[in-house]
Amino acid sequence: MLYDIFIDPFVQMYQMPDFFLQVLWEGFVAGILYALIALGFVLIFKASGVFNFAQGIMVVFAGLTLVGLNENGVPAYLALILTIGVMGVLAYGVERVVMRPLVNQPDIILLMATIGLTYFLIGFGEFVFGGEPKQMITEQLGLPTGSTAFEFGDRGLVILQHIDIAAAVIAILMVAALAIFFNKTRIGRALRAVADDHQAALSVGISLNQIWAIVWFAAGLVALATGIMWGARSDVSFALEIVAFKALPVLILGGFTSIPGAIVGGLIIGFGEKIGELYWGGLVGGGIESWLAYIIALIFLLFRPQGLFGERIIERI
């Protein structure tokens, strides 16, 4: 028993390095996708202190809109632009209908409001696009679909899907773009000001409503990118909503307010989950992927209650 837990997995890793590398790659890709969902959460949390539960369903909704438009005869790139428009309308609507009346309410109320939004979007999405899973239009969007096998010596080979590589590249580009946006542009500075202190930001003439709409729109764009990537790996369906829960441990690992934290947290969860499942999962009957991420996050939290990169929590009476 002890041998199975402490020695055997490592022996396997050494003996079959190709399999181990493949697992690492899988973990990396999963981690990138978790990180993308978490990124959407972080954007909104940073700017408005709202824990946006609806990010997962926004991913599904964006993916469905894109595919649904394409199915109805809209060319792929036009559909992409239209979907961006839809996310913009959604962002404005959410700001106008949900966020503005609920300003200054306690966290839990805002959280519930986003869960309400989740329900609404589930119903609306199914109502418009139907409940069946849909195929993502990968090729029409010009995304690569093939795969490359890397051989190394006589020890086996590792297969990399091109779409995964594209996902990683897009994620990195997006983080870079967001970093530039936050640090170098006028709106980015306003966003950081709002994140620091709502009232102070208001008093120097920053429009909270406008900032919130922009942030929700940015989160919508992140959701769209995530939806495309995730949809290309499996398909676009409401099952993705459950996957979005995985972004929560990623978030608390990285800290709610940190963009690099979301990326690092995503990678830790991605690697940990895949390695744990494939090397240790068999010992307890498999399927531990569903909860391992939460336990990893829980253990990290016990040592750093604010997450790896989160701001230190200072409590006063």
Next chain:
Amino acid sequence: MFYREAGQFKTSYKSDQALMPILQDRMGLAAILMIAFVLIPAFANDFFLTSIMIPFLVFSLAAIGLNVLTGYCGQLSLGTGAFMGVGAYAAYKLTTIFPDANVILMVLVSGVFSAAIGAVFGLPSLRIKGLYLAVTTLAAQFFLEWCFIRIPWLYNYNASGAIEIPRREVFGVIVTGAEATPIARYFVVLGITVLIAFLMANVLRGRIGRSWMMIRDMDIAAELMGIRPLQTKLLAFAVSSFICGVAGAMMVFFWLNAAEPSSYSIRLSFQILFMVILGGLGSLSGAFMGAAFIWILPVILKFVPGILGFDIAAETVEHATFMIIGALIIFFLIVEPHGFARLWQIAKQKLRVWPFPY
């Protein structure tokens, strides 16, 4: 108009501290109990009992359980569904191991198991707070759900992987299993719910409940004033899980007859959380109102198109229900973030000063 307390004098400390010091409140409660215990069993049909009243009472109890933790002690939990599942599986194991024991007793005892597990998952609450804690309770939710699937001992190695409730009698009346009459089930569920609600009403206004509220309002200050945070929080987790466990056991024993692990999924946790928030955090009557709203509204919505003469596919109705519920949740949060309980209080206040505005 009718709701006036003028002329009701309190002549002793005891009467001043009574659970319901106002006569009209007592009469109202008596009327509600009268309806629940006499009128509904006398006149309701089986459909009304099994698809509205029994689930409503079960969910009310679960909402009371979550309210203890989230509303009174301030610890946000998303693991309610799993704790209810623990109660259900514990009660199932108990009643198959001891087939001759009183099944109502077994349902109540099963809460003890769920309380123990709730306390274990409550341990991180000492260090982790707020939304972070919500995620650790998600760990409980997914881990326990996995246990229900992967540990065959829990469902007695059934091929289906679901638990099916055997037939059990209490004092010669069949209360569980397929042959039990809705009336018998209803009385058992009603009895347990009323009993626990009454107990909690008293616990919550006593020393324990007040210490929970101190922790909720500001835990550091409470600690400085001599409340021990670990014990208090763990007690809240244990009591909350106990009630949720009993509710979960009742859910399968007296309502569904059979349950799969997916019956206790995260959806259930959210449903209960909605009931608590819409009903009003930190209010027992709110738990009942929230449960009524979240459970009964979809049932009504399902029948509205048929009554109005529209012929709409069942799927469309389901989607529309999702949309309406989501929109209503947002609407009520905007109108009154403190829930129906606060609306009711405002209404009572208006009645009290009527016909003057204040």
